[in-house]
Amino acid sequence: MYIGRLGDGSTPVDGIYVMMKEVVDNSVDEFIMGVGKKIEIRREGSTIEVRDYGRGIPLGKVIECVSQINTGGKYNDDVFQFSVGLNGVGTKAVNALSSEFEVRSVRDGKYKQANFVRGKIQNEKGGKSTEPDGTYIRFTPDLEIFDKYDWNEDFIKHRLRYYAYLNSGLKLSYNKETFQSKNGLKDLLSDEMGDAQPLYDIAHSEGDRFELAFTHGNAYGESYFSFVNGQYTNDGGSHQSAFREGLLKGVNEFAKKSYAGEDIRDGIIGAIAIKLQDPVFESQTKNKLGSSDVRGWLVPAVKDKVIRWLHENQDDAKRLLEKVALNEKVRKELSAIKNQARERAKKVAIRIPKLTDCKFHYDDPKAKRREDTTIFLSEGDSAAGVMVPTRDVFTQAIYSLKGKPLNCYGLKRDAIYKNEELYNIMRALGIEDGLEGLRYNRVVIATDADVDGMHIRNLILTFFLRYFEDLVLKGHVYILETPLFRVRNKKETRYCYSEVERDEALQSIKGPEVTRFKGLGEISPKEFGQFIGEGIRLVRVSVGSMGEVEKSLDFFMGKNTPERRDFIVDNLATDVL
Numbered sequence: 113m114y115i116g117r118l119g120d121g122s123t124p125v126d127g128i129y130v131m132m133k134e135v136v137d138n139s140v141d142e143f144i145m146g147v148g149k150k151i152e153i154r155r156e157g158s159t160i161e162v163r164d165y166g167r168g169i170p171l172g173k174v175i176e177c178v179s180q181i182n183t184g185g186k187y188n189d190d191v192f193q194f195s196v197g198l199n200g201v202g203t204k205a206v207n208a209l210s211s212e213f214e215v216r217s218v219r220d221g222k223y224k225q226a227n228f229v230r231g232k233i234q235n236e237k238g239g240k241s242t243e244p245d246g247t248y249i250r251f252t253p254d255l256e257i258f259d260k261y262d263w264n265e266d267f268i269k270h271r272l273r274y275y276a277y278l279n280s281g282l283k284l285s286y287n288k289e290t291f292q293s294k295n296g297l298k299d300l301l302s303d304e305m306g307d308a309q310p311l312y313d314i315a316h317s318e319g320d321r322f323e324l325a326f327t328h329g330n331a332y333g334e335s336y337f338s339f340v341n342g343q344y345t346n347d348g349g350s351h352q353s354a355f356r357e358g359l360l361k362g363v364n365e366f367a368k369k370s371y372a373g374e375d376i377r378d379g380i381i382g383a384i385a386i387k388l389q390d391p392v393f394e395s396q397t398k399n400k401l402g403s404s405d406v407r408g409w410l411v412p413a414v415k416d417k418v419i420r421w422l423h424e425n426q427d428d429a430k431r432l433l434e435k436v437a438l439n440e441k442v443r444k445e446l447s448a449i450k451n452q453a454r455e456r457a458k459k460v461a462i463r464i465p466k467l468t469d470c471k472f473h474y475d476d477p478k479a480k481r482r483e484d485t486t487i488f489l490s491e492g493d494s495a496a497g498v499m500v501p502t503r504d505v506f507t508q509a510i511y512s513l514k515g516k517p518l519n520c521y522g523l524k525r526d527a528i529y530k531n532e533e534l535y536n537i538m539r540a541l542g543i544e545d546g547l548e549g550l551r552y553n554r555v556v557i558a559t560d561a562d563v564d565g566m567h568i569r570n571l572i573l574t575f576f577l578r579y580f581e582d583l584v585l586k587g588h589v590y591i592l593e594t595p596l597f598r599v600r601n602k603k604e605t606r607y608c609y610s611e612v613e614r615d616e617a618l619q620s621i622k623g624p625e626v627t628r629f630k631g632l633g634e635i636s637p638k639e640f641g642q643f644i645g646e647g648i649r650l651v652r653v654s655v656g657s658m659g660e661v662e663k664s665l666d667f668f669m670g671k672n673t674p675e676r677r678d679f680i681v682d683n684l685a686t687d688v689l
Contacts, residue, residue, distance in 0.1 A: 121261040123652050128253045128261055134202035135162045135249045140275060142166025143282045153286045155263060158252050165246040168219035175226050178203045178215050207231050210251040218243045278342050278385055297325035297383040306659015311435055312428035317417040324414060326382035328435045332525055334377050335582050339385040340401050346586055349401030355384040358414025366422040367433055375439040446526055453529035466512040467540050468500050474553045481507050487552040489513055491559040491568055494633030502641035511540050517571045520578050521669035534575055543580055558592040560631040574669050577661050584653055593649035598627040
């Protein structure tokens with residue numbers, strides 16, 4: 113098991129959610145084996161409980177299975193050939209990272225129970241039982257390891273929904289809420305799109321080792337949800353590439369045309385889930401599949417399913433081809449504008465203006481620390497001047513914004529190429545042709561904590577959500593938190609990120625001097641280094657579903673001025689003094 117990062121529960125990849133996943137994964141494996149169609153998850157405070165109704169851990173192996181490395185039951189290829197992790201470490205790591213851990217297995221009218229504290233067994237007992245067969249796990253993440261954390265209900269529910277989508281017929285309950293799916297990935301796309309209407313009914317098909325679903329919407333770019341053995345691969349990989357290729361070949365063969373891939377896929381929302389024995393991932397986080405042999409069987413399989421669906425759904429096929437033809441027309445019209453923008457950029461400078469680059473980049477799979485690569489979009493030259501001398505030159509790049517970017521809500525894609533600032537941001541990130549070229553894992557918006565800074569932040573987010581929605585949906589966009597106050601005396605200095613922290617500092621520091629930072633440029637380079645170093649505070653920009661994007665943009669950036677004004681007045685907060 114790779115826990116990735118400890119975190120504090122504020123992002124869905126933090127350690128506490130990985131711990132929960134490891135426990136639930138074992139219960140899902142029982143369902144895959146055809147035993148136990150229900151999993152109950154409860155949370156009370158910091159403690160998580162998981163109860164499945166599978167076969168139960170063999171009673172003689174209960175203690176070993178949760179405390180000794182390499183004693184899991186997933187080594188038989190015939191039994192668990194499509195598990196993500198076969199190392200027998202997951203539940204042991206959860207035990208070791210928990211201040212309290214309890215396991216109880218019920219099997220054939222008997223039970224075995226054991227309790228642990230920080231990985232060390234405290235007691236065990238067993239005997240007869242009238243409970244249904246299955247396994248119960250209770251754990252509390254250790255505060256001595258995680259320091260502080262809070263469970264986020266939305267993150268938990270989102271993860272449980274994905275379990276339901278990937279395992280049709282499985283019923284998961286969480287604190288009186290039930291998650292269940294009848295149509296698998298079709299339900300996933302439908303829920304993700306929300307109120308946004310697809311251009312045609314969602315295509316859905318299953319094979320022996322894969323399931324796919326796709327449709328087109330009105331957004332730009334491509335959006336995919338890909339999975340391997342139930343593991344969400346946020347960065348895609350060989351299975352996602354094979355899905356895209358199979359879709360292209362299937363549509364072209366049906367239409368008897370040679371459409372370009374971008375014409376067929378622009379505006380697509382797709383999902384692919386495969387079952388693969390011994391999958392190879394490109395990193396320990398299992399975010400990207402690297403198994404190269406997938407393409408050989410998945411491309412023709414997807415192609416055949418797409419062709420069959422198009423023949424069986426002639427009306428939907430017609431709407432799909434109309435979308436493809438429109439994409440082709442727009443691309444050709446945009447081609448001249450793209451060339452003009454590129455020629456204009458060459459005349460200005462060989463390099464991208466206002467970009468101070470770093471050494472390593474995210475699009476290089478061999479680059480050291482590629483996961484740490486970050487670009488800061490700073491508000492003006494003064495902020496950039498503070499950040500450049502204090503940054504990590506290997507992983508941190510700085511792009512200096514010039515004033516307020518264009519509000520591109522409602523504008524067509526040619527707006528990117530007609531606006532120098534937006535064009536240069538796109539070039540700096542390397543995302544003109546999709547996220548495959550993304551040069552930085554984290555895109556951090558670093559603006560001042562004032563009205564202008566908030567406005568610039570909204571304009572940048574509008575740009576990303578309008579043209580590069582997947583950049584946000586895949587979790588690459590962040591907001592940099594910087595201190596609002598400095599409270600100090602001759603012996604001690606504290607940086608405070610809120611009024612509450614300021615008030616606490618004022619009570620504990622004698623004879624304090626208080627400084628209010630109104631802009632990043634007011635902080636000296638010597639001080640600023642710590643705010644983008646190990647102690648960096650980032651807030652990930654998250655969207656509940658794709659359907660929420662258009663609704664939010666229309667409200668905050670559209671032409672409904674009276675409605676927006678009323679909202680601002682009703683939610684007005686007094687500025688921090």
